[in-house]
Amino acid sequence: MPTQATDATCNWLCTGEEFFGAMLEAIDRARESVCLETYIYASGALGERFLDKLVGARQRGARVQVLIDGLGSYGLSESFWKPLRDAGGEVRQFNPISLHRWGIRDHRKLLVCDQGIAFVGGFNIAPEYEGDGVNCGWCDIGLRIEGALVSRLAAAFDEMFARAEFQHKRFMRLRPITASKSILTPQEQVLLSGPGRRRNPIRRALGADLGRARSVQIMVAYFLPSWRIRRQLMRVIRQGGRVQLILAGKSDITISRLAAQNLYRRLLRGGVEIHEYQPQVLHAKLIIIDGIVYIGSANLDHRSLSINYELMVRFETKDFAQKAREVFNANLKESRGVTLNDWKELSFWRRFKQSWAYFLLVRIDPWIARWQWRALQD
Numbered sequence: 001m002p003t004q005a006t007d008a009t010c011n012w013l014c015t016g017e018e019f020f021g022a023m024l025e026a027i028d029r030a031r032e033s034v035c036l037e038t039y040i041y042a043s044g045a046l047g048e049r050f051l052d053k054l055v056g057a058r059q060r061g062a063r064v065q066v067l068i069d070g071l072g073s074y075g076l077s078e079s080f081w082k083p084l085r086d087a088g089g090e091v092r093q094f095n096p097i098s099l100h101r102w103g104i105r106d107h108r109k110l111l112v113c114d115q116g117i118a119f120v121g122g123f124n125i126a127p128e129y130e131g132d133g134v135n136c137g138w139c140d141i142g143l144r145i146e147g148a149l150v151s152r153l154a155a156a157f158d159e160m161f162a163r164a165e166f167q168h169k170r171f172m173r174l175r176p177i178t179a180s181k182s183i184l185t186p187q188e189q190v191l192l193s194g195p196g197r198r199r200n201p202i203r204r205a206l207g208a209d210l211g212r213a214r215s216v217q218i219m220v221a222y223f224l225p226s227w228r229i230r231r232q233l234m235r236v237i238r239q240g241g242r243v244q245l246i247l248a249g250k251s252d253i254t255i256s257r258l259a260a261q262n263l264y265r266r267l268l269r270g271g272v273e274i275h276e277y278q279p280q281v282l283h284a285k286l287i288i289i290d291g292i293v294y295i296g297s298a299n300l301d302h303r304s305l306s307i308n309y310e311l312m313v314r315f316e317t318k319d320f321a322q323k324a325r326e327v328f329n330a331n332l333k334e335s336r337g338v339t340l341n342d343w344k345e346l347s348f349w350r351r352f353k354q355s356w357a358y359f360l361l362v363r364i365d366p367w368i369a370r371w372q373w374r375a376l377q378d
Helices: 016-029 045-059 078-086 149-162 168-174 201-210 227-238 254-261 264-269 302-307 318-332 348-377
Strands: 003-005 008-013 033-038 063-069 090-094 110-113 117-121 142-146 182-184 188-193 215-220 242-248 273-277 285-289 292-296 310-316 335-338
Touching (some): 003 318, 016 045, 016 110, 016 142, 033 045, 033 149, 045 063, 063 078, 078 090, 090 149, 110 149, 117 292, 149 310, 188 201, 201 227, 201 285, 201 292, 201 302, 227 242, 227 264, 242 318, 254 348, 285 318, 292 318, 302 348
Parallel strands (some): 033 063, 063 090, 215 242, 242 273
Antiparallel strands (some): 003 008, 033 110, 110 117, 117 142, 182 188, 188 310, 273 335, 285 292, 292 310
């Protein structure tokens, strides 16, 4: 059922089956343009299905552009794209692997067809995302969008596609434009962020919304918020509000889960409700703050909020937020509540691993990324 969010009409797509099916249908109907951006594009049956649809769109005369990340899609052979390139399609790799800049990544996921339909969310194009998120396939959330917002998402793609090669001089000439700015409308925003000294638009918007929040629901795969955000979550509770988290009970990145668990004790003591999603690996990115909804590619961790190129869409309408809460609550039923007693009997070795995971992701990873970013500007 479509949901009206200000000027946009949106469809929630909460399984890989729904999301990929809707994307493939949109590509199949495209006549003018197809713009696909993803962190991971894997070979296999799903990747071949997308490739066939992309080639078909190009053969119908549509302009087809594909942007994949050099690290996320590292295992994909260049020969995979030969049919699309032979048909006249364009494929670029963002920041091909290099020792001195490997930490700067394009983590965004976006599809825009004919500048009229767009898809955002956490789904990569890989077989592990196929399924319903309960019986099989990772749990993720996506959104199909129609309306004026789509043209702004198309412009965001164009910017990243232009800077894909990450060559030093060209990249720095392009950087002052809107890749790290917000594109605004009265009640909807496309929040674009990336590395550098400027304040992160996603982090800034979250800070402003949390500063006046009464109800917060967060469902993310990787949870490692800054001290400031943790303090704001505690403030919500002290002022009589409620904070609920759905985090990964199963994760594809063990170190990330360990680092998040390093925060559990303090959060639980402060009154935060923590639930771990049980059936499958959790990969969703959904934040609901009162009547405001964030959905897109960014997790609530240091890499998403300080290092990666990310894309989030922010809607501020009560009806849309109510639908988001329904999605959140459906996943809450598949999650196990975590209590403070669960963490009182942890072994020394378990706590040691959690502390070290936290240190590596909060201190070492950002330090390396900042060093690489500064080196690019020298």
